[in-house]
Amino acid sequence: MTLVEMGIPAVRSGRPSLDGRPETPYLVDRFGRVARDLRVSITEKCSLRCTYCMPEEGLPPIPVDELLTVDEIVRLVALAVTELGVREVRFTGGEPLLRRDLEKIIEGCHERVPETPLAMTTNGVGLRHRARGLAAAGLGRVNVSLDTVDRLGFARLTRRDRLDSVFAGIRAARDAGLAPVKVNAVLMRDTLSGAPDLLRWCLDEGCELRFIEEMPLDADHEWARAEMVTAAELLDVLGARFTLTEAGRGDPSAPAEKWHVDGGPATVGIIATVTRKFCDTCDRTRLTADGMLRSCLFSDQEFDLRQALRGGADDDDIAAIWRGAMWNKWAGHGIDAENFVPPERTMGAIGG
Numbered sequence: 001m002t003l004v005e006m007g008i009p010a011v012r013s014g015r016p017s018l019d020g021r022p023e024t025p026y027l028v029d030r031f032g033r034v035a036r037d038l039r040v041s042i043t044e045k046c047s048l049r050c051t052y053c054m055p056e057e058g059l060p061p062i063p064v065d066e067l068l069t070v071d072e073i074v075r076l077v078a079l080a081v082t083e084l085g086v087r088e089v090r091f092t093g094g095e096p097l098l099r100r101d102l103e104k105i106i107e108g109c110h111e112r113v114p115e116t117p118l119a120m121t122t123n124g125v126g127l128r129h130r131a132r133g134l135a136a137a138g139l140g141r142v143n144v145s146l147d148t149v150d151r152l153g154f155a156r157l158t159r160r161d162r163l164d165s166v167f168a169g170i171r172a173a174r175d176a177g178l179a180p181v182k183v184n185a186v187l188m189r190d191t192l193s194g195a196p197d198l199l200r201w202c203l204d205e206g207c208e209l210r211f212i213e214e215m216p217l218d219a220d221h222e223w224a225r226a227e228m229v230t231a232a233e234l235l236d237v238l239g240a241r242f243t244l245t246e247a248g249r250g251d252p253s254a255p256a257e258k259w260h261v262d263g264g265p266a267t268v269g270i271i272a273t274v275t276r277k278f279c280d281t282c283d284r285t286r287l288t289a290d291g292m293l294r295s296c297l298f299s300d301q302e303f304d305l306r307q308a309l310r311g312g313a314d315d316d317d318i319a320a321i322w323r324g325a326m327w328n329k330w331a332g333h334g335i336d337a338e339n340f341v342p343p344e345r346t347m348g349a350i351g352g
């Protein structure tokens with residue numbers, strides 16, 4: 001298997017250029033955006049094999065000595081908050097619950113930056129056993145990914161029969177105070193007709209549902225622009241069962257556009273990454289599980305913070321690399337461009 005097939009970019013850049021960058025500690029870029037939201041992937045391993053994300057056999061394992069350690073993650077998170085203006089941190093993967101030291105990561109970050117909201121995106125499998133401990137460690141919120149409430153449909157698309165475990169995980173998170181639990185569902189042809197049932201389930205369980213347009217980040221490279229389900233199609237399907245009233249976006253950098261359901265106050269969100277892209281308000285910066293800094297899901301330009309950390313870089317050096325990486329962030333993903341090429345890493349290898 002080649003590096004590219006493994007989802008690992010073959011070329012990694014050295015130090016990013018800071019030419020033309022204004023004097024500011026924050027993570028600004030050439031298009032006037034400021035990154036405030038840090039996504040930290042902590043593993044490539046996963047308990048499911050969603051067809052829009054992972055290959056059937058899972059991603060090739062990252063050697064243990066190439067994974068960032070608890071101390072390294074805590075150091076980078078604290079630096080991002082105290083030196084670079086990051087205001088919110090979300091742990092993701094792969095499946096973050098598959099790291100046994102997840103509680104230590106959360107606890108360490110919470111100790112260093114107690115005012116900063118810490119969140120996690122998870123598939124919910126096994127969450128019922130960890131929710132209380134994670135909340136006690138300092139985790140504030142969880143987003144659980146769930147695309148359908150139909151057991152056979154779930155098993156087909158995740159290649160695992162674990163729907164009951166996800167339900168239990170969502171309820172345990174809510175009971176542990178990790179609320180409001182947001183549920184993320186990727187829009188797919190296969191599950192579109194079940195979207196109203198999923199919304200009904202989320203309303204009944206007090207969860208906030210957000211649908212996400214599928215992006216070309218699947219390991220099997222089966223995504224096709226012409227076949228993807230769009231936000232507009234979803235609105236038609238949901239509109240047949242519910243009365244939806246546009247509620248806007250609230251925070252302009254929030255990716256989800258919201259609709260009130262049956263007069264509210266409950267809402268449903270749609271993250272129309274492809275058909276109504278919001279790159280011009282993007283406020284993300286990303287760290288992969290093996291310590292690479294990425295400024296965009298779709299850009300293969302990465303900066304090696306693991307090597308910098310282990311080579312003895314001080315906080316000023318790391319901050320300079322981070323600022324440079326973000327200064328050179330590109331304008332947008334260009335999915336609709338004729339010459340669009342998907343990134344070499346897939347979603348599970350970047351962290352969604």
Ligand code: SAM
Pocket residue numbers: 046052053092093094095096121122123143144145184185186212213214215216217218347348351352
């Ligand atoms: N395993 C965790 C989970 O599923 O929530 C965290 C990692 S997963 C890569 C993060 C998010 O990315 C999930 O909400 C998942 O549905 C979403 N995702 C994965 N592949 C995607 C794709 N091709 N397009 C859009 N979203 C995707």
Ligand code: SF4
Pocket residue numbers: 046047048049050053054093094095123145347348
């Ligand atoms: Fe695993 Fe999450 Fe990817 Fe599904 S979306 S395969 S749960 S990492």
